[in-house]
Amino acid sequence: MTTITPPVARPITPLGILTAHLQTAIEQLQHSEDATESVQKALDLAIGLEEYVNACTTSESKDLKAIAQKTQREPWDQRFSDGETVRHLEQEMLSGHVEGQFLKMLVHMTRARRILDIGMFTGYSALAMAEALPNDGILVACEVDDYVASFAQNLFDQSLHGSKIQIRLAPAIETLKQLADQGESFDFVFIDADKREYVQYFQLLLDEGLLAPDGFICVDNTLLQGQPYLSERSTNGAAIAEFNRVVAEDERVEQVLVPLRDGVTLIRRV
Structure with missing residues (x-):
């Protein structure tokens, strides 16, 4: 009896092609010192992807750009405390252009009128979503750091859609319980x-x-620098891995993990 071996799937996504080039480079390194071509192709894919995605995504509004620019200029390494808790703040916590437009599109698609933003930081994601809300829509934003809350509120006050946003200053768990009550x-x-x-x-x-x-x-x-599927994990990486497992095993919902930026999971109740 002849066994037919199915063909190996050809990589067709940027990540798949990048992985293939890196695998080829490793194989070449084992037999030759010249793996430059495969490594260069992998590097070209990695370098060009984010810039191209940004260029092909609708530009952010002037109000969102103002938040991004002010967040970038802020000396976050001097901002560590929110009451009794030590918290490290950095500009990389900002959702950013593509993810902001992604969230805005989701709000349009779902026709949401009431939004809950758990973890506001300087308000980029909150304002991006608020821009897609109808005039009578409401966004409740949870933030634990009073400096950040004031930072964001000042920017909201200068924006066209900031009046739709209500900031709740408290640990998110407390705010969620209050809202539920x-x-x-x-x-x-x-x-x-x-x-x-x-x-x-x-x-x-x-x-x-x-x-x-x-x-x-x-x-x-929900991909957190790849830590959930790598062997070495930080405390946050382990927490995300556990969250992904809990969601995947919860029969009340269905979900999809999208490899956008650092991973975004969409969840709906079934």
Whole structure:
């Protein structure tokens, strides 16, 4: 009996092609010192991808650009405290242009009117989503750091859509419980806060009715520098891996992990 070996799938995505070039380079390095061509092709793919995606995505508004520029200029290495908790802040915590437009598009697509933003930082993602809300739409933004909350509020006050945003200054878990006690629910929820509390946020949203029946949850950093699928993990990497496992095993929802920026997971109740 003749066994037919199925053909190996040809890599067709930038990541797949990048991986193939790197695998070829490793094989060449084992037999030859000249692996320059494959390494160069891999480098070209890696370098060009983000710039091209940015160029092909609708430009950010002047208000979003103002948040990005002011966040970049801020000396975050001098901002560490939020009460009793030590917190390291950095400009890389900003969602950024492509993810901001992605969130804005999701709000348009879902026709959300009430949004919950868990983890606001300087307000880029909050304002991006608020720009897609109708005039009577509301976005509740959770932030634990009073300096950051004031920083964002000043920028919201100067923007066209900032009046739709209500900042709740408190640990996110406390705010979620208060909102649940008040009977609040939301059409769209964006999670980008303490990675160690992601599982709690997710469970509170589902268990306490904070997520509307037809609502969606969008979760940031669910690839976290690749740590969830690598052997070496930080505390946050382990927390994200656990969150991804909990979501995947929860029969109340279905989800898709999109390799956008540092990983974005979309979740809906079934």
